[in-house]
Amino acid sequence: MTVLSTYAGMAGDDSVGGQWAASYDQAAQLAVSTSSKLATACGQTRDLIAIGAYNHEVAEVTADHRDLPPPTQPQLFPDPCLAETVPSAAGGGIPEPFGWSFIKDLVGWTWPNGHQDQLNSAQTAWHTAAADFRTIAGEEQQAVDLLNNQQSPEIEISVQTCSDRKDDFNALADACQTIGDACGNYAHYLDEAHHKILDELKEFAIETAAWEVGFAILAPITGSLSEWVGNSALAGRVAMKARRVATIIADLAGKVAKIVTDAVAPLIERMKPLLERIRKWVESAKAKLPRPGGKPPVPRTGPATTAAERDEMIRQLEQEGVKFDPDKIVQIGRDADGKVIFLEEGNKRAGLQHILSHSGDFANKGVPEGDIPELVMRAVTEGEKVGVSGRDRPIYQIMHNGTMLKIAVTVGSNGFIVGANPVS
Template identity: 30%
Template sequence: MTHPGSGGGDQPIDLYPDDLNSVAGKFATGQTNLDTAATTLNSALQNAAGMAGNDDYGHKFAGKYDPAAKALFHTLSAGIRAIGQASDALVTTANNYLKADHHSNVKKGKGAPKLYPSPPVFTDVMYPDPDSAVGPGHSSVPSVIAKYWPNGHQDKLRDAASAYRTAATAFQGIGHTLHTQVQSLTDNNADESVHAMAAFWATIWQDGGNAHKAPLSAAHEACGKLASACDKFAHAIDEAHSSTEHKLAGAGIAIGLTTVVGILLTPFTGGGSDAGAAALDGAEAGAILGGVEVAADAAVAEIDTAVIADVGTELEAAAEAVPEIETVDAEVTEVDDALSDELTETGAREEPPGELPKTYEEKSSAVRDIMTDDDGNLIGEEDSKGVRMVTDEQVQQARIELRQRLGEPTIKSTPKGDIETWRLSDDPPSTVTYRPFSKSGGPTIDTNGVEDLNMKRLHIPQH
């Protein structure tokens, strides 16, 4: 199925597999880019660990910040997983259409159609939780003024803010790029599976007021808010330090920064003020610097309530709301089933070529030949009554010979893979079935009611 020429045709084609495969590739690239951006951000935040200091201000800031930062990476994991699932489902849908088109065209001969390869995506990813924003302060100050001198690291806070903004830009770019790809599908293909894909994408990225409900757009919004929180806390620390210095200077006390003690209080002037400076106690510090504490507390409270607020809760909710791959595969299976039903009703499926066995006895004889070696012994080793343990190569060789001796099977697509069935007889009921999955984890061939065959299954032993 390819796009019609510019002149078009009278019969519209509902879906173009090449379009689906192309968009699947873009989604695979998007997943890689998103993982790169998330990994870069995670590394930057690990380097910024302890950025809030370990005083009361740092603990208050971290109370809302830490859960939000952890939730961000849980949400990114969900978004990355969903994008990979979308890519895989698009290729599966495209291949289902190729198979249906192949089976409907008698001129294409026997054998399987050429299918698109699986996209290079990973099914899941987990990131380490960022370390807490609480950590050793960047200076030791006299206890008498500690509460007026927040000990967080402004440089680390601003580095974290920059990393968040870089990530936010990357997330937005990825979201818009993939959104454009989904639009290209809905604009050029008219099929329920495509509209289902668009609906699935809306659970990953949304613009506008519902952005916080989808993981990728929620991560984009959260990064902007967390960046603002880090910048505002760094600014609040700067303001507290500046205000403390200014107020102490106004009281005739100078602050000297050292690498050993951290801060020393020294008098500006001689006389009576010297004794007051040297003996500055808590009550005097409070009288001079009380406004600094109030302003710093207010700044941190504003960050908690107006900037970060419910970011962590919204991120976790967005991660939980993403549907798993089964939802997309259900849409894919419905498409393939509908096509198979339609093709069966119209009698368009290709009949097996001549010289194939016609009767139940002839078909049973062919199956016995396939399942036994040159000496007439069943292939493989007995696992239990009627069950033979074989290698994957033996299963695939038997599958090839079944196609050669019995013709093309009836194919049923499932979320776990295509099931191939050869019907030997309706009376007595007799079938041979190949399925690419089993409890043991490998492909299996089941035989049912095959005349004079003392075997019911070939399977690969579980390791």
């Protein structure tokens, strides 16, 4: 993350760099979020194994009639708090070279101002991460061997969980390798284009200087005719150089499009289900783990995923005396504090109908109307609070289809979602 933060804007802000950065940003965000969730999953796996061993030890001590002291409770690790927001690769790049101003109006493209040195450094960082993840995956067999030495009904599940984490780390390593390759390939093509353009500009500068000297010598003889001929010849040369440079940049754009189409876009589609699967596993494991201090397990956060969860949350609303119509609830879930949050069909002033009045804003963020109810519920129950809109309206950050979105949501004191809309 340090390298990626240092080299924010490495792709530049021209159209070619922007095309590459748009796909890179999405892939990088998915990879970093997956890495963060995997770190949490590994800690939870360790804690679940430790708790299982402790429970067996308690059972053995209890069954022993020698009045043995109780075993020491295992120390559970807190979930790591890792960065999940990747700085964009789009932004200001290197300045225009000398001579670009002479042809820029005729080229039809902006100067490709990405920074190849920074892109190469990013490539190294991603490839290093890939190697590290493969090393971690290789440690799985040692853990499995230790588990297989034990006899317990839970061992098979524990071994399968370790195997799943190994597969996840290898998949993440492959993703980081691909992202690094995309950085390196773009850096290579960009470097080629820069050298070709600079050669054209250098040649143009030399020719221009030679013409200036030549026509200056002829001026006393031919008068204004030499100036007219010189200017016409120079204009023609400028147009020719502009066409050559335009061809170079168009070729670069084609190569970048191929990187996106052949490598990055397919990677994004592979990463989305991987992240979602790990996220759901983490949430499920969280419900099985006790809180620090021996408190009961934390209720699972997020939208209800089963009819049983939905019914249990509805019963909690009834016990709390909340007024609602169960037949009109379109989404229900629980936030990190254990509070039940619900979204009803509502009307034009509150609820889903009111939220759908912003469907155009959601669509502009890549969220179809059918995804809005669940996205809003996930934002409130699983998202990270990153700010406030207006006086006191919380803004939540949540991943949706590989894109990090910010959603402002109004929730009543009874847990009813009044309104929501995406913000920049």
